[in-house]
Amino acid sequence: MAEVAHHYDEKMPLEYRTEESRLNILGFWIFLGAEVALFATLFATYLVLFQRTGHGPTAMELFKVKEVMIETLLLLTSSFTCGLAIHEMRRNRLKGLLTWLIITLLLGAGFITFEIREFIDYVHEGATIQTSAFLSSFFVLVGTHGAHVSLGIGWMILIIIQLLQRGFTPRTARKVFIVSLYWHFLDVVWIFIFTLVYLTGMVI
Amino acid sequence: MKWSEFFVTGEPLIYAADVSIVLTAIGIVFVLTYFKKWKWLWNEWLTTVDHKKIGVMYIISAVLMLFRGGVDALLMRAQLTVPNMKFLDSQHYNEIFTTHGTIMIIFMAMPFIIGLMNIVVPLQIGARDVAYPYLNALSFWLFFVGAMLFNIAFVIGGSPDAGWTSYFPLASKEFSPGVGNNYYAVALQISGIGTLMTGINFLVTILKMRAPGMTLMRMPMFTWTILITCVIIIFAFPVFTVALALMTFDRLFDTQFFTMANGGMSMLWANLFWIWGHPEVYIVVLPAFGIFSEVVSTFARKRLFGYKAMVFSIVGIAFLSFLVWVHHFFTMGAGAAVNSFFSITTMAIAIPTGVKIFNWLFTLRKGKIRFTTAMLWSLAFIPNFVIGGVTGVMLAMAAADYQYHNSYFLIAHFHYVLIAGTVFACFAGLHYWYPKMFGHILNERLGKWTFWLFMIGFNICFFPMYFLGLMGMTRRMYTYSAGLGWTPLNVVATVGAALMGIGFIVLCYNIYYSARYGERDMTGDPWDGRTLEWATSSPVAHYNFAIIPEVTDLDAYWVMKKTGKGLEIDEEKLKPIHMPSNSGRPFLISIAFFFAGFGLVFEWYTMAIIATIFIILGLILRSFDDDDGYYISVDEIKRTERLARKGA
Numbered sequence: 001m002a003e004v005a006h007h008y009d010e011k012m013p014l015e016y017r018t019e020e021s022r023l024n025i026l027g028f029w030i031f032l033g034a035e036v037a038l039f040a041t042l043f044a045t046y047l048v049l050f051q052r053t054g055h056g057p058t059a060m061e062l063f064k065v066k067e068v069m070i071e072t073l074l075l076l077t078s079s080f081t082c083g084l085a086i087h088e089m090r091r092n093r094l095k096g097l098l099t100w101l102i103i104t105l106l107l108g109a110g111f112i113t114f115e116i117r118e119f120i121d122y123v124h125e126g127a128t129i130q131t132s133a134f135l136s137s138f139f140v141l142v143g144t145h146g147a148h149v150s151l152g153i154g155w156m157i158l159i160i161i162q163l164l165q166r167g168f169t170p171r172t173a174r175k176v177f178i179v180s181l182y183w184h185f186l187d188v189v190w191i192f193i194f195t196l197v198y199l200t201g202m203v204i
Numbered sequence: 205m206k207w208s209e210f211f212v213t214g215e216p217l218i219y220a221a222d223v224s225i226v227l228t229a230i231g232i233v234f235v236l237t238y239f240k241k242w243k244w245l246w247n248e249w250l251t252t253v254d255h256k257k258i259g260v261m262y263i264i265s266a267v268l269m270l271f272r273g274g275v276d277a278l279l280m281r282a283q284l285t286v287p288n289m290k291f292l293d294s295q296h297y298n299e300i301f302t303t304h305g306t307i308m309i310i311f312m313a314m315p316f317i318i319g320l321m322n323i324v325v326p327l328q329i330g331a332r333d334v335a336y337p338y339l340n341a342l343s344f345w346l347f348f349v350g351a352m353l354f355n356i357a358f359v360i361g362g363s364p365d366a367g368w369t370s371y372f373p374l375a376s377k378e379f380s381p382g383v384g385n386n387y388y389a390v391a392l393q394i395s396g397i398g399t400l401m402t403g404i405n406f407l408v409t410i411l412k413m414r415a416p417g418m419t420l421m422r423m424p425m426f427t428w429t430i431l432i433t434c435v436i437i438i439f440a441f442p443v444f445t446v447a448l449a450l451m452t453f454d455r456l457f458d459t460q461f462f463t464m465a466n467g468g469m470s471m472l473w474a475n476l477f478w479i480w481g482h483p484e485v486y487i488v489v490l491p492a493f494g495i496f497s498e499v500v501s502t503f504a505r506k507r508l509f510g511y512k513a514m515v516f517s518i519v520g521i522a523f524l525s526f527l528v529w530v531h532h533f534f535t536m537g538a539g540a541a542v543n544s545f546f547s548i549t550t551m552a553i554a555i556p557t558g559v560k561i562f563n564w565l566f567t568l569r570k571g572k573i574r575f576t577t578a579m580l581w582s583l584a585f586i587p588n589f590v591i592g593g594v595t596g597v598m599l600a601m602a603a604a605d606y607q608y609h610n611s612y613f614l615i616a617h618f619h620y621v622l623i624a625g626t627v628f629a630c631f632a633g634l635h636y637w638y639p640k641m642f643g644h645i646l647n648e649r650l651g652k653w654t655f656w657l658f659m660i661g662f663n664i665c666f667f668p669m670y671f672l673g674l675m676g677m678t679r680r681m682y683t684y685s686a687g688l689g690w691t692p693l694n695v696v697a698t699v700g701a702a703l704m705g706i707g708f709i710v711l712c713y714n715i716y717y718s719a720r721y722g723e724r725d726m727t728g729d730p731w732d733g734r735t736l737e738w739a740t741s742s743p744v745a746h747y748n749f750a751i752i753p754e755v756t757d758l759d760a761y762w763v764m765k766k767t768g769k770g771l772e773i774d775e776e777k778l779k780p781i782h783m784p785s786n787s788g789r790p791f792l793i794s795i796a797f798f799f800a801g802f803g804l805v806f807e808w809y810t811m812a813i814i815a816t817i818f819i820i821l822g823l824i825l826r827s828f829d830d831d832d833g834y835y836i837s838v839d840e841i842k843r844t845e846r847l848a849r850k851g852a
């Protein structure tokens with residue numbers, strides 16, 4: 001409970017200054033631990049099922065290098081710009097923070113657009129979520145990540161509005177920091193998807 | 205869907221249930237209106253973020269679910285008492301063992317434990333609330349609507365009928381076409397989200413909110429077991445989330461995860477289920493170990509023997525609990541090497557468990573034992589649980605398990621560990637901490653009646669099942685023929701079940717009786733306790749502690765009593781206390797979850813989508829909410845404290 005919600009500790013970064021914020025940030029790290037377990041299960045499912053293609057196409061026949069490379073570039077860049085946003089926050093520059101957050105958000109939206117296009121392409125080729133165990137696990141794994149990114153975009157919009165309304169406060173700063181943790185986490189998950197799903201799928 | 209399919213029809217039992225549900229609902233509405241209690245209900249309970257009230261609501265729900273699961277159990281025993289019984293048909297029997305198992309584990313055992321931990325853990329660590337009170341309310345309401353959704357299945361749409369393990373391919377749409385298994389997938393998902401959030405909440409609470417001086421190795425044993433349980437929840441529940449989601453996709457969107465064709469793999473379900481499922485049994489039994497540790501040391505008037513060994517064994521058990529899941533399907537043909545590995549890890553769990561048993565025994569040795577009801581449950585736990593554990597090790601021998609697997613031997617094993625472990629602990633904890641919740645003591649004489657009826661009934665009911673199993677009776681069979689020689693032991697088992705039912709009725713009467721005539725606890729410390737929860741008044745003030753205690757050793761309150769330090773409240777030192785505000789949003793969001801779930805169960809996607817929009821709306825409102833809570837003034841604290849002391 002936020003017993004000392006209003007006791008500031010001036011030496012800490014803004015997002016760590018209240019007890020409530022410190023609790024929330026720790027809680028979010030633990031939540032990310034649970035997310036790791038969630039994605040690990042989805043990866044395990046995918047790895048178990050990925051060669052069980054039934055009558056449908058195999059990974060090698062399906063995946064397209066170009067789209068996936070573009071998606072990867074967009075998301076990795078967005079993680080970098082998200083880092084720049086936090087950097088600006090630490091220097092107390094609201095405008096810089098907002099600018100980089102919006103860029104991050106746009107890059108994320110670009111990623112999602114390409115991902116949806118990729119999925120639509122597959123469906124047009126007859127590779128749907130119902131075709132085979134491989135495709136079910138592929139769409140659910142990659143789709144869960146995509147859903148997380150979409151959620152992150154919505155969440156970031158809410159935080160941007162709050163920043164515009166309220167400026168820097170320990171609370172808004174903490175929210176920005178937590179959403180940035182989330183965003184970097186999704187980037188890490190994507191790196192695993194990229195290597196374990198796409199790269200592996202294109203060679204085996 | 206036709207109305208005749210929407211409401212379950214055709215069974216006199218179901219019609220009776222329909223009538224009683226409608227009558228109960230009308231009765232509740234009438235009582236609330238007549239006594240003008242709606243506002244009270246909303247302000248005091250539905251919107252509360254107080255961990256103690258949330259705990260009480262968990263326990264009330266768990267007792268209700270114990271009733272529901274118990275009725276299921278008695279129906280099954282009635283059907284099995286004699287051969288060729290015509291009481292339940294096979295379909296109805298399938299539904300009943302499915303709901304019995306699911307309800308008892310997910311909606312009875314876990315919530316009971318979580319209720320006790322809500323009430324006790326913040327008090328034991330000297331905190332004023334949990335880390336996230338708002339989230340705590342949301343956790344409770346998600347559990348509650350999940351439970352309600354699951355419970356209406358038998359009158360609306362039809363119960364799940366593929367077992368609490370819901371193995372594929374049986375649980376697939378192909379072989380279970382009704383909505384029953386959708387209920388299973390969706391209701392467990394909703395309450396599972398609540399459980400995961402509870403895990404995170406209490407982990408942070410215990411790590412960050414302990415009173416000054418309470419190092420990890422000075423924490424009460426119950427708090428230790430909850431800490432470790434939270435870690436298990438955090439790593440096990442996401443696996444279940446995924447498993448249930450895949451099940452939902454297979455059933456609603458025709459994906460191919462667990463199907464028989466197109467590459468699907470039904471054994472994948474069994475693996476995912478048990479990767480969660482085995483840790484789950486430790487989620488309900490580790491806190492039970494914690495409760496027994498508290499009760500045994502209080503009523504033996506001794507410090508817990510081998511505190512450090514206890515801590516290391518729970519950590520060991522938690523670690524091993526993730527490495528044994530294959531023992532639930534040794535017979536599925538994984539091969540000798542895999543079976544051997546999991547056989548050994550399973551047996552290894554018996555080592556730390558044995559260490560704990562000896563620690564309890566040594567705590568009792570030369571203790572000044574008081575045979576209270578809570579203590580009786582704890583003493584009975586030891587031999588009964590050992591029977592369950594020893595037969596567990598028998599099951600763990602992969603080669604022998606080919607004989608025992610899915611027989612009544614297995615049924616006896618897990619009831620011996622779950623009932624003698626978790627259920628006994630829930631009753632022990634209920635008696636022990638009851639004064640903290642309600643300010644009066646549960647009647648000891650009635651409590652002992654419940655204990656003897658239930659404990660003897662339990663042994664009469666389940667001990668014969670070991671032998672029935674060895675005689676070849678397999679689980680989940682709805683009837684058997686007369687020539688098999690199983691009749692006498694089945695009759696005995698039913699008698700035992702009836703005794704347990706009577707014990708439960710006495711418990712309910714006890715709750716009523718004690719509320720009217722029970723001895724009020726004026727001291728706040730009726731059992732001469734050792735840990736900080738007994739330093740508060742009974743029932744506990746809203747803010748728990750007027751001044752946060754300083755901890756210098758294990759058994760902090762005991763030390764305070766011995767040294768006389770820290771018992772009095774220095775009114776000069778009082779400061780205003782910050783508290784979180786109530787909120788109706790967790791309740792309303794959970795209602796939206798109920799409708800979203802209901803929509804998914806019946807594949808009414810418009811309803812599901814609209815309800816989801818409401819959920820998202822609730823989350824957005826929360827994000828913009830900057831209610832900072834409020835302060836309780838020093839004057840009010842003084843008044844409350846003086847009133848509480850005057851009683852003493």
Ligand code: HEM
Binds near residue numbers: 369553595600605618
């Ligand atoms: C010494 C410790 C234990 C050992 C060695 C052990 C071993 C086993 C084994 C090998 C099985 C599978 C048997 C089969 O399906 O043929 C099993 C089933 C089971 N055990 Fe245990 N167990 C132990 C403790 C516990 C505890 C503490 C609990 C719960 C509180 C528990 C709950 C269950 C349940 C619920 C099942 C069966 C579930 C089902 O198939 O529906 N066990 N146990």
Ligand SMILES: [Cu+2]
Binds near residue numbers: 482485531
């Ligand atoms: Cu197990």
